[in-house]
Amino acid sequence: MSDLVSSASTSDVPATPRLRGTVALLVPAAIFLAFALAPLLVHAGLDPFYLSIVVRIMIFAIAAVSLDLILGFGGLVSFGHAAFLGIGAYAVGILASHGAGDAFLQLPVALFASAVFAFLTGWISLRTKGVHFIMITLAFAQMAYFMMTSLSAYGGDDGMTLWTRSTVAGSKVLGDTTAFYYACLGALILSYAICRCLVVSRFGRVLRGAKENAVRMEAIGFDPFRFRLVAYVVSGMICGLAGFLLANHTEYVSPAYMAWQRSGELLIMVILGGLGTLHGAIIGATAFLFLEEWLAGFTEHWRIVFGPLLVLVAIFMERGILGAVTRRRR
Amino acid sequence: MSEAILDVENLNKSFGALRVTDDVSLQVMPGELHAIIGPNGAGKTTLLHQVSGLLASDGGTVRFGGEDITGLPMHARVHRGIARTFQITSILPGFTALENVALAVQGRSGSSFRFFGIASREQALNDEAASLLDLVGLAARADLGAGTLSHGEKRALEIAIALATKPRLLLLDEPLAGMGHEESNKVIEILRSLKGRYAIVLIEHDMDAVFALADRVTVLSYGRVIASGDPAVVRSSPEVRAAYLGDEAA
Numbered sequence: 034m035s036d037l038v039s040s041a042s043t044s045d046v047p048a049t050p051r052l053r054g055t056v057a058l059l060v061p062a063a064i065f066l067a068f069a070l071a072p073l074l075v076h077a078g079l080d081p082f083y084l085s086i087v088v089r090i091m092i093f094a095i096a097a098v099s100l101d102l103i104l105g106f107g108g109l110v111s112f113g114h115a116a117f118l119g120i121g122a123y124a125v126g127i128l129a130s131h132g133a134g135d136a137f138l139q140l141p142v143a144l145f146a147s148a149v150f151a152f153l154t155g156w157i158s159l160r161t162k163g164v165h166f167i168m169i170t171l172a173f174a175q176m177a178y179f180m181m182t183s184l185s186a187y188g189g190d191d192g193m194t195l196w197t198r199s200t201v202a203g204s205k206v207l208g209d210t211t212a213f214y215y216a217c218l219g220a221l222i223l224s225y226a227i228c229r230c231l232v233v234s235r236f237g238r239v240l241r242g243a244k245e246n247a248v249r250m251e252a253i254g255f256d257p258f259r260f261r262l263v264a265y266v267v268s269g270m271i272c273g274l275a276g277f278l279l280a281n282h283t284e285y286v287s288p289a290y291m292a293w294q295r296s297g298e299l300l301i302m303v304i305l306g307g308l309g310t311l312h313g314a315i316i317g318a319t320a321f322l323f324l325e326e327w328l329a330g331f332t333e334h335w336r337i338v339f340g341p342l343l344v345l346v347a348i349f350m351e352r353g354i355l356g357a358v359t360r361r362r363r
Numbered sequence: 364m365s366e367a368i369l370d371v372e373n374l375n376k377s378f379g380a381l382r383v384t385d386d387v388s389l390q391v392m393p394g395e396l397h398a399i400i401g402p403n404g405a406g407k408t409t410l411l412h413q414v415s416g417l418l419a420s421d422g423g424t425v426r427f428g429g430e431d432i433t434g435l436p437m438h439a440r441v442h443r444g445i446a447r448t449f450q451i452t453s454i455l456p457g458f459t460a461l462e463n464v465a466l467a468v469q470g471r472s473g474s475s476f477r478f479f480g481i482a483s484r485e486q487a488l489n490d491e492a493a494s495l496l497d498l499v500g501l502a503a504r505a506d507l508g509a510g511t512l513s514h515g516e517k518r519a520l521e522i523a524i525a526l527a528t529k530p531r532l533l534l535l536d537e538p539l540a541g542m543g544h545e546e547s548n549k550v551i552e553i554l555r556s557l558k559g560r561y562a563i564v565l566i567e568h569d570m571d572a573v574f575a576l577a578d579r580v581t582v583l584s585y586g587r588v589i590a591s592g593d594p595a596v597v598r599s600s601p602e603v604r605a606a607y608l609g610d611e612a613a
Binding site: 230231241250254 | 446
């Protein structure tokens with residue numbers, strides 16, 4: 034499976050980010066600028082409801098970027114990434130239910146819990162390859178899912194409603210729609226910057242090398258497992274951050290956040306946008322959630338349209354939306 | 364006589380009922396070019412996998428520089444000074460030729476758990492990689508994607524990658540395989556330039572190359588060592604002729 038992934042993404046995408054030149058910086062800059070300016074449209078008369086969709090997009094974009102770090106650059110097909118969304122969200126919900134409603138406690142706990150879960154599950158699952166890795170990450174995420182559905186003290190199946198958003202050092206600043214919007218945008222830019230920094234670093238170069246040819250990396254003295262494990266933990270923590278924001282956005286925490294369908298959606302977002310580019314994951318999340326919203330406006334059976342659409346993308350846009358656009362430009 | 368750098372003793376490996384490595388012992392002296400020959404399926408590549416650590420052995424010991432490394436994984440052996448190439452070229456096709464070598468330099472120059480800074484712009488790594496590319500005649504190809512190089516160039520690149528780990532022992536698995544006459548002469552020239560500077564184990568089917576380069580030849584057949592010693596002596600051994608050289612030497 035990792036072979037399949039790498040042959041699809043390395044055939045004409047240069048592995049050296051530097052080679053993609055300034056275009057690689059312009060695209061994400063344009064994306065972030067668009068997100069930054071979107072709230073102005075509300076002043077121009079746009080329904081604020083759309084802003085709420087954009088917030089949702091940015092949060093899932095963070096999760097998708099974190100998945101692209103291990104999938105697009107490490108060749109690790111995690112089918113359980115939504116577990117981290119849930120862990121981040123439950124850190125908010127569980128602490129809030131005990132009266133600890135401040136982000137300065139909730140966020141570190143969310144990140145730490147995600148890191149621990151990633152380390153323990155990664156330590157086991159990264160010893161497997163291909164289909165087995167997919168299955169084992171799925172299994173761990175489902176274990177987390179069923180654990181939360183059966184924890185009736187924290188809402189069980191029904192999830193838990195948050196009475197208020199997290200405070201920041203006692204201040205209710207995140208309750209303000211605009212402030213929360215820009216907090217999410219800040220988190221997205223930060224996550225993107227961290228991942229971008231990682232993939233071009235020494236560490237990232239080993240990770241990318243191991244995706245292309247793990248045996249060759251071992252033959253020059255690297256143990257791919259250690260690099261993959263660190264990447265997996267970083268990725269899980271970033272996705273945990275997305276979970277923290279998601280709980281605050283919906284003011285609700287549910288086991289559904291970590292259901293396998295959600296993990297599948299994250300994979301689709303990354304592949305839809307274009308693997309191994311990071312900003313492709315943002316584009317993918319945007320396209321996925323907009324399409325979902327738009328099609329759901331026509332019919333409740335929107336999946337009947339959405340499914341075939343994804344099939345067409347898989348067939349005709351092998352490298353995702355970003356790949357299709359850049360190919361045309363050349 | 365000085366101490367052997369590689370000392371393989373009674374090494375065994377079976378796949379099911381098939382004994383692929385059957386009680387093999389051999390030594391490689393520092394600076395020596397030790398060729399391993401034998402018919403297809405004799406277990407040459409398996410032996411190299413066991414020495415490099417890609418495959419675990421069922422029995423026997425591998426000593427390198429006096430240290431028992433039998434239980435070490437491949438990446439740990441690389442740090443002790445064992446580098447190898449593969450029968451089927453093993454490079455990073457999506458990376459440039461320069462980066463393929465620079466990564467190997469990176470492997471022994473400081474920690475690779477560095478999360479900041481752009482690795483591909485580290486001058487010290489690139490300079491050393493460039494000089495190694497120059498050594499194998501690929502200086503002009505440095506910035507091309509390794510996957511776009513010709514077969515012969517890929518083989519040469521793989522040798523440069525192996526050298527970048529600063530090995531004391533080089534394991535080369537059929538470096539001339541699948542090459543035309545001209546390409547193969549180039550690689551033979553590279554091997555000649557390495558001879559004496561590294562201990563080398565060379566698996567090769569090209570007998571002209573083997574007898575031109577080797578200080579010692581070991582012949583494997585069905586996983587067993589059937590002859591080992593001076594190339595001229597091995598060449599004239601009736602047992603070897605029967606098992607391997609056969610018609611070719613007749």
